[in-house]
Amino acid sequence: MKFWLTHSRFAILAGLLSMLLLLSACSSNTAATNQAAVPAPSPVPAAAEQAAETTAAVAFPRTIEAANGSIVIDEQPERVAVVHWGYNDSILLFDLKSVGLALPFTKADSSLTTDTYKPYADKVGELAIVGENTTVNLEALLEYAPDLIIAGNAVNAEITAQLEQIATTVVIDETKTDVWGNWPALVTKFGEILGQETVAADFISGYEAKVADGKAKLADLGGTVAFLQVRSNAVWLGGTKYLNPYYDNGLGLKAPDSPSMTEGAELTLEGLIALDPDYLFLGYFNYEQPSAASATDEWETTEVWKKLKAVQNGHVYSINGSLAMGYGPLGNSYGVGAVLEALGK
Template identity: 60%
Template sequence: MKAKWFPIILTALSLVLLLSACGGNNANNKTNNAGSEAASTPEATDASEAAKFPRTIKDANGEVTIKEQPKKIAVVHWGYIDSLLLFNVDSVGLALPFTEKQSVLHSDEYKPYVDKVKDIQIVGENTQVNMEKLLAYAPDLILAGNAINKDIAADLTKIAPTVMIDEQQTDVWSDWPSLVTKFGEILGQEDVAEQYVSKFKADLASAKEKLANLDGSVAFVQVRENEVWLQGTNYTKQYYEGMGLKAPASDTMTEGEKISLEGLSALDPDYLFLGYFNYSDKTIPAATAQWENSEVWKKLKAVTNNHVYGINGELALGYGPIGNSYGVKAVLEALQK
């Protein structure tokens, strides 16, 4: 009986082993294929990025052709820093509005953007470009403004291909989304620009809805070392138009002006935001410090009702996307308390 069934059992066992081996080979093939596909993804991405260049960009002087994806980008317009850091770039050279020590690059709000850049070089401070440092940085591409950088425009083009942004058509002071969109076009990262602008607009709409029942006027002032500046509605549209805040009734509110304590008392806003420019460096004095012990200050409606809020003026009262995004969040949190 055992002898009769042995060949049949042996044949069946062989068949099982054969099928198992085939299944194992198929599984190995799938694993290897999956590994190959994963490994090829970065190459495909790189190829996609490379395919976006060369590209021709219209600027204030005509057209500029960018032959290859730039690896080192210098921004010599001090108002453009925020906008560039939104994008995926490995190396940047920056001209700053203040000194490097005072720079908002060290702030918590900038940290996520700064950390993703492998190399940051400072090529200017206090709005002045240091041409020697710029030359030493050796950028592949320079981004500049035709008004701010007009005196050095010819020198810039000798260092690297330079895109001179038309500052009347693309005005960072009142419309940074248009600049971010332009940068997306220049860098071949239109999707990054669109995503950030869309999110900012959605955040504004949400904030406006949440503050719809806020009663009273709101004023913003820049607090410098020796002077205080009232922020005009033309330059703070994100708060007045975007968030629906009400400005104090005054002819000075449109453009803003240097303001004294007596001038602030005449405005007498219900809510007051002090945009400190020593927010990151307290060794620098704040002009309002000498106001706070006076009877005029104590009688302000905002002071009496505990509606005075300190914020980072360099960010919230600046002109770029990172600063404005911080400002909208900070203002909303303060006014919801």
Template identity: 60%
Template sequence: MKAKWIPTLLMALSLILLLGACGNNNGGNSNNASQTSEATSTPDTPEAAKYPRTIKDANGEVTIKAEPKKVAVVHWGYADSLLLFNLDSVGLALPFTEKQSVIHSDEYKPYVDKIKDIQIVGENTQVNLEKLLAYAPDLIIAGNAVNKDIAADLAKIAPTVMIDEQQTDVWSDWPSLVTKFGEILGQEDVAEQYVSQYQAELAAAKEKLATLGGNVAFVQVRENEVWLQGTNYTKQYYEGMGLKAPTSDNMADGEKISLEGLSALDPDYLFLGYFNYSDKTLPAATDQWKDSEVYKKLKAVANNHVYSINGELALGYGPIGNSYGVKAVLEALQK
């Protein structure tokens, strides 16, 4: 009897010990897997912590689930702001054709060169929905006024943040737009750094030009028209740099102006913002002015205080253009 049941008992005990060991091992692996999973899902890196994020826009809220790899702006005034950020691929709608665009200018080059892929999804303020669809963005940024007619189409292509243009106005307050872009893209630090640097440069320029006498006029020179730039749209120069504007009933909003009208204004300093600055094969409305006696009698002309600048940049509305303008104006007036 002893010989029969002892081996059976020993085998049973061995099996119990073996199962117990396996159970302990499985439990150990299970705990390790759980710990590994928790470590992976914990937002312990900046990238992981940024998404998902919920953004308030003109229509309520938009949740961006993951970091967008391909971002398109379809408001033609937003391209300047998007290029400031660290992105590998962008889609841009432009205010002019790509050939006419300042995107190929020296001022844009540092921003353009750092982006691996740039696709044009609109020109002359018109969005090309076929090109936008082919680009296949992860995220679209639009304006609720400029892009209101295609809002439904945009939503079918990709998640869309529709910026409230009354609250965040690119035409008169690009720093607010850049700050909003930083929030959308999870790059608040990039936005803050650029805005702070710009404001510091603006303050330094104002200090350097504090003793400048006389008034300063900015005119936008197109192919067939010349426009006096109003103080409402050139705050960076008049408020930011402390320059004095000429006296005119239309100085706030500006106006289309002739040579005779400019003569009546007769500024002490004159900046001609050419839209053919980068491509002189294009005509300019002021081409015939230099031969005119009216032009020669302007105070700014007589005193050699006329300066040519890139009008698309300096008299535009975005951060890259305004930064160029502040530097160009300061350099000219310090001579």
């Protein structure tokens, strides 16, 4: 019925236009001039709606160039399984009815219930777990019955053949896309795969604006800043190469002068004393479970710890290390906000 009505309206419009042309031909030159001065009618709502539907329809099928070849996606996927444990941040940005995830940790230890992730996880109608601790559960994946599987050519190399037997599979080249160091490229790729390029572009531009604004606010911050990844039995110095959101390519913070600052390294209390940053961010991996043990618990009881400049000046801050010192869009967005809040900006 809607199709008939739309074409009927076009037929009526066409008839009206023909009559106007006929009257114009019979009228005087003055009348013709007045006729030309009348603004063109606005598009009929039904016609505009039909145009939008046509645009959406031509988005699929689409061909995606992937590590496993040219992959044709016939229809916009509704059940998407992401079996690369490092892609969780990226897939949750998009508007999907159902998502299957392989997690880097167990579901109980994942970030899905944190204040950062929860709004994104909650908007997904169905969220299924198809793997934990970086291992894909093929039985759970089969039961989930995805329309589309998104994988990585390195992380999922051993099971790619099985994945392709379950559903259409897009394998992303992890090196070419730089999934560990350039999440905007990965998010852009996801937008292409899912037919949601605008969602990807909007999040990226919003994040970049947030970072640029933060960098301007921190321009007059004096001193050096260090980030420690604090686990239960070890402490790691966050390297500038991996903490782009905070150093040169992000907020512009100044790192301590040390050869280990580029790549980062496991750190002792003596090593921290040698760095002696003016500002110190402790990225706790037990941030959501503060009663659990941390490697810095013992450090903080020593006189050596109390001699640190950051400690003496009250410039030591606790943040969620699993988010802020990660490499995904949600974690990095949280980290930028946490740093700005801690520094009073």
